[in-house]
Amino acid sequence: MSSDNQFLRSGCPIVNGLDIFGDRWTLVIIRDLVCGKETYSELADSPEKIPTNRLAERLKMLEAENMLVKELYQSKPKRYKYVLTKKGRDILPILQDIAKWGNNYVEGTWAPQEWFMETV
Amino acid sequence: MSSDNQFLRSGCPIVNGLDIFGDRWTLVIIRDLVCGKETYSELADSPEKIPTNRLAERLKMLEAENMLVKELYQSKPKRYKYVLTKKGRDILPILQDIAKWGNNYVEGTWAPQEWFMETV
DNA sequence: TCAGTGACTTCAATTTCGCAAGTAATTAAG
């Protein structure tokens, strides 16, 4: 009986969340998808200017984690849009709380659009 | 007039939150402080086994960001405990939401103690 | 005097990251 652990670091739900989206770019991508962006180039166009290799890599990871699905919206040439699943959309409350914290404690940060913070 | 930006990446409150605590270890440290840990060795003892150089560096950063203060609790030898400020304690809702997401979507994760999830 | 403890620091070996440039498929323009 091997003591192989199904978890990377521990069974803590916080740690396991962070091991999926707790990096420099993943929540930025999800923010943009929640806000209506759909294509690769729309996502690449954020004010934060994510490097394209990082964007491609994170999108693959999010797809592998079933946080989003790729949907063909044009066949010649093949073009896909990225659509959040419920698992991905359920990140929204986390984004809202981070945005609230950021607005409270980091001076000069933008106020998100009203609909984004709704029900918080 | 230089166009020097006060922000690392953008004025987005989410991005600016992440630029403080959106790394592999910071929220794990805050989790443990919220849960009652106070000293360096208590923090180093987590199941995730944070490398000690990382722990020291993140504690210095959190102090510089006024997320916590170092309090002397013994003078020979000098020993400090780490205490969250309001700015640091206000991370709790974010931790609660991540924990909820983790429990919902990562199979086998621990259920946090009841008090931790209170009022969520 | 000497092992032990708490709180770090230092260092070498990866790993990850960001930037720039390149590629592939296809459409549009001349």
Next chain:
DNA sequence: CTTAATTACTTGCGAAATTGAAGTCACTGA
């Protein structure tokens, strides 16, 4: 028919960050 543009990536490389292990320093207690 040839060339330029567009979208969506991929490749390569140096720089920066992370890890794990070991070392340091100030005491304390036996």
